[in-house]
Amino acid sequence: MKVAEFGIEFEAMGTACRVRLAGADTASARAAAEAAIAEVRRIEAKYSRYRADSIVSRINAAAGSAQPVSVDDETADLLDFAASLHAASEGLFDITTGVLRRVWDFRAAKLPEPAALSATLACVGWQHVQWQRPFVALTRPGMELDFGGFGKEYAADRAGTLLVERGIAGGLVNLGGDIRVIGPRADGTPWPLGIAHPRRAGAVIASIAVAQGGLATSGDYERFFELDGRRYCHILDPRSGWPVQHWQSVSVLAPACLAAGALTTIAMLRGAAAHELLRSQGVGFLTVDPQGRIHEEMPG
Numbered sequence: 380m381k382v383a384e385f386g387i388e389f390e391a392m393g394t395a396c397r398v399r400l401a402g403a404d405t406a407s408a409r410a411a412a413e414a415a416i417a418e419v420r421r422i423e424a425k426y427s428r429y430r431a432d433s434i435v436s437r438i439n440a441a442a443g444s445a446q447p448v449s450v451d452d453e454t455a456d457l458l459d460f461a462a463s464l465h466a467a468s469e470g471l472f473d474i475t476t477g478v479l480r481r482v483w484d485f486r487a488a489k490l491p492e493p494a495a496l497s498a499t500l501a502c503v504g505w506q507h508v509q510w511q512r513p514f515v516a517l518t519r520p521g522m523e524l525d526f527g528g529f530g531k532e533y534a535a536d537r538a539g540t541l542l543v544e545r546g547i548a549g550g551l552v553n554l555g556g557d558i559r560v561i562g563p564r565a566d567g568t569p570w571p572l573g574i575a576h577p578r579r580a581g582a583v584i585a586s587i588a589v590a591q592g593g594l595a596t597s598g599d600y601e602r603f604f605e606l607d608g609r610r611y612c613h614i615l616d617p618r619s620g621w622p623v624q625h626w627q628s629v630s631v632l633a634p635a636c637l638a639a640g641a642l643t644t645i646a647m648l649r650g651a652a653a654h655e656l657l658r659s660q661g662v663g664f665l666t667v668d669p670q671g672r673i674h675e676e677m678p679g
Contacts, residue, residue: 383565384550387412391419392531394555398538401549401565411545415538415552422534425454426526428477435524443520447509455512457526457533464641465505471648472641473617475517477525478502482620485613488604491620500620532595532640535559539636551589556596559636563590575600577627577667584628585665585673593636597643598628598667614647625650625669632663632677 385408386399396419398412427433438448450458464472482491482499491499502521509516517524526533531554538552539559549562551570563569569590573583577600587594599612599622611622629646633639642660646653654674657664663677 385409387416389416389419391416392423392534392554394531396555397553398542399551399553399570400542400547401563402547407545408547411542411547414545415541418538418541419534419552419554422530422537426457426530428523428525428527435526438515438517439523442517442522444516447514447516449513450515451513457529458510458515459512460529460637462505462510464645468645468648470505470617472528472645473503473505474524474526474528475503475505475508475522476615476617477527478521478523479615479620483611483613483615483622485602485604485611488606490606490611496620503617503620528644529637529640531555531557532593532636535636536593557636557640558589558594560589560591560594574630574665575628578671584667585675587630587632587663587665587677589632592632592634593639594630594632595636595640595643596628596630597640597647599623599626599647600628614644616648623647623650626653627667627669627671629653629667630665631657633660638662 383403384401385404386397388397398415400408400412402408425433426435428435430436434454441448461474478499482495502519507518509518535552535554535557536559539561542550543561549564551558551560556575558572560570569588571586572589572594574585574596576582576584577598599610602613603610614623626647629643631639631642642662646657649656665675667673
């Protein structure tokens with residue numbers, strides 16, 4: 380017997396997205412899915428650095444001025460989260476690193492000039508952010524905050540919460556591979572979730588069965604270029620301004636997508652010490668090492 384479920388596909392945050400729900404395609408279920416999609420779009424509009432009217436753009440526009448920007452409770456909670464991650468990761472997770480895109484041109488496949496990289500690094504560092512709820516100030520001209528490191532994960536969690544609040548017992552929100560699962564399929568089985576192959580576009584390297592929680596993946600294959608036999612990816616170390624080099628990809632299964640996404644980024648930056656970090660957090664993970672070998676550890 381075929382299990383009843385349906386999905387709605389949409390574009391948001393620069394990627395292909397999908398809401399999948401267990402059960403019949405009823406008017407109430409579809410309304411819940413549409414509400415979840417609207418929530419994703421709300422968060423995208425509010426925190427996109429590409430929109431002049433976003434709160435992030437307003438904060439960045441005031442960089443180097445003497446005037447702090449007052450933020451609402453939702454933004455304040457995200458800034459508190461960023462501050463706690465910066466401290467817990469010993470500075471590796473830093474939402475001020477977005478300015479490094481000015482010197483790393485992945486389309487042109489060229490390395491940054493040392494002087495330009497050094498000058499841009501002067502604008503990087505959470506320690507240069509004055510954050511005293513509800514006021515935030517970027518103390519150096521040219522500094523920026525970029526919520527791209529956790530924006531999709533936060534949106535996936537919020538959309539999932541809305542589905543639960545509207546009575547949906549099983550389903551998932553998938554925002555370009557950052558996934559929040561709110562409950563199993565209609566027959567009680569977990570959802571099979573594919574992990575993108577880091578070296579074969581469009582292929583899956585592994586599958587993880589998830590009935591509840593958040594799954595996120597970071598890798599060196601999302602934006603990159605190769606030069607003289609070396610791969611340079613978009614995940615940049617805030618201390619040096621240079622791309623990470625170790626893992627092909629890191630996937631984390633955690634209670635929430637926001638936590639999973641933060642841990643994948645920190646693990647990529649930790650390099651060979653990633654497994655020790657992930658074990659200490661008690662989360663499930665699947666990593667692909669420099670030779671393409673899979674390492675998987677799941678709780679329970």
